[in-house]
Amino acid sequence: MRKGAITREAVLKTIAEHDELGRERFLSAYGFGRARSYLLIHQGQEYDSKAIAGVAHKWDQGRALRSEEFSGGKDHAAGWLKRAGFHVRAIKNPDWARDEIILACQLVMDNGWKGMDAHNQQVIELSGLLQLLPIHAEGERNEKFRNPNGVARKTYDIATRHPDYRGRKTNGGVLDGEVLHEFLARPAEMAKAAQLIRQGITDGGLQTLPPVDDEELDEYSVPEGRLLLRQHRARERNKTLRKKKIAAVLRQGGTLSCEACGFDFEEVYGDRGAGYIECHHVVPLHEAGEARTKLSDLALICANCHRMIHRRAPWPTPAELRATIEAGRAADLNAAIVVEQRSTASTAAEATRDQPQASA
Ligand SMILES: [Zn+2]
Numbered sequence: 001m002r003k004g005a006i007t008r009e010a011v012l013k014t015i016a017e018h019d020e021l022g023r024e025r026f027l028s029a030y031g032f033g034r035a036r037s038y039l040l041i042h043q044g045q046e047y048d049s050k051a052i053a054g055v056a057h058k059w060d061q062g063r064a065l066r067s068e069e070f071s072g073g074k075d076h077a078a079g080w081l082k083r084a085g086f087h088v089r090a091i092k093n094p095d096w097a098r099d100e101i102i103l104a105c106q107l108v109m110d111n112g113w114k115g116m117d118a119h120n121q122q123v124i125e126l127s128g129l130l131q132l133l134p135i136h137a138e139g140e141r142n143e144k145f146r147n148p149n150g151v152a153r154k155t156y157d158i159a160t161r162h163p164d165y166r167g168r169k170t171n172g173g174v175l176d177g178e179v180l181h182e183f184l185a186r187p188a189e190m191a192k193a194a195q196l197i198r199q200g201i202t203d204g205g206l207q208t209l210p211p212v213d214d215e216e217l218d219e220y221s222v223p224e225g226r227l228l229l230r231q232h233r234a235r236e237r238n239k240t241l242r243k244k245k246i247a248a249v250l251r252q253g254g255t256l257s258c259e260a261c262g263f264d265f266e267e268v269y270g271d272r273g274a275g276y277i278e279c280h281h282v283v284p285l286h287e288a289g290e291a292r293t294k295l296s297d298l299a300l301i302c303a304n305c306h307r308m309i310h311r312r313a314p315w316p317t318p319a320e321l322r323a324t325i326e327a328g329r330a331a332d333l334n335a336a337i338v339v340e341q342r343s344t345a346s347t348a349a350e351a352t353r354d355q356p357q358a359s360a
């Protein structure tokens with residue numbers, strides 16, 4: 001049995017069976033609960049998408065799937081139904097991403113750290129902007145996605161987490177508090193990041209970025225949010241820029257070795273490594289903006305050092321990382337010298353001890 005291989009006909013037959021039995025009897029007959037994440041919409045009616053997808057297997061594959069055999073999410077039930085040409089709608093909107101919270105937090109900061117109401121013009125404007133952010137796929141959103149009420153609620157989630165706020169916190173996530181603390185610690189930089197995200201959405205620059213593997217981005221720590229990080233990665237991966245940078249370094253008599261640790265791919269890997277090096281864009285995210293990348297904004301960096309730079313914010317510059325590496329090497333060298341001295345000293349001591357004592 002291949003899970004998920006269901007046809008449109010099988011789904012239609014299942015819907016007919018559902019309508020005949022009625023929702024509750026259908027669900028209990030096949031052991032499903034009510035949908036929690038996605039609804040199947042068919043001819044204006046709502047259906048529990050997971051139950052329908054599971055039972056549809058009966059027609060195509062001889063037996064209905066049991067609830068515990070698959071998920072209702074987009075990788076399973078919701079995805080299969082979409083593939084069969086059905087309309088599936090998210091029940092719950094996705095959690096707020098850091099970028100979205102940054103934009104809301106900036107509004108709250110500008111408002112003296114007070115929450116704002118749904119009829120506030122800036123809240124309405126932000127609601128429109130958030131709907132344009134290329135972070136959550138259409139299929140993950142429902143009709144209430146980031147509407148003014150939701151945005152207003154978020155401004156209170158943020159405001160009530162401010163250290164000076166004395167009342168009760170509203171609901172909200174851990175991320176609200178994290179972003180708030182970034183704003184309190186680095187207000188100018190975070191406001192600049194918010195402004196860059198806004199600007200990038202308004203002029204379309206952030207919407208047209210080439211897709212980046214979001215799983216890879218998850219490993220990066222970035223207070224400024226995912227969109228500016230995507231922009232950073234797109235610049236670093238721009239093949240033309242990389243070629244120009246490499247050509248410029250070679251023209252000036254340089255080598256393609258890592259600016260932080262000195263690693264040279266060709267030296268270590270021979271022909272296979274020839275011409276290989278990564279580029280790191282050294283301008284901080286909150287400053288990079290729409291400005292065109294200059295070759296001097298790029299540093300040649302090996303894959304390991306590049307990972308280490310991005311691993312934790314604030315990102316060290318290649319020179320700072322080099323200093324760390326050199327300090328580590330110096331410490332190693334000192335330790336080696338101490339070990340060497342100790343072993344020389346103990347050999348000498350042993351030599352003395354082993355000498356036959358002259359008898360008196
Ligand atoms: Zn390196």
Ligand SMILES: [Zn+2]
Nearest residue numbers: 236279280281
């Ligand atoms: Zn980088």
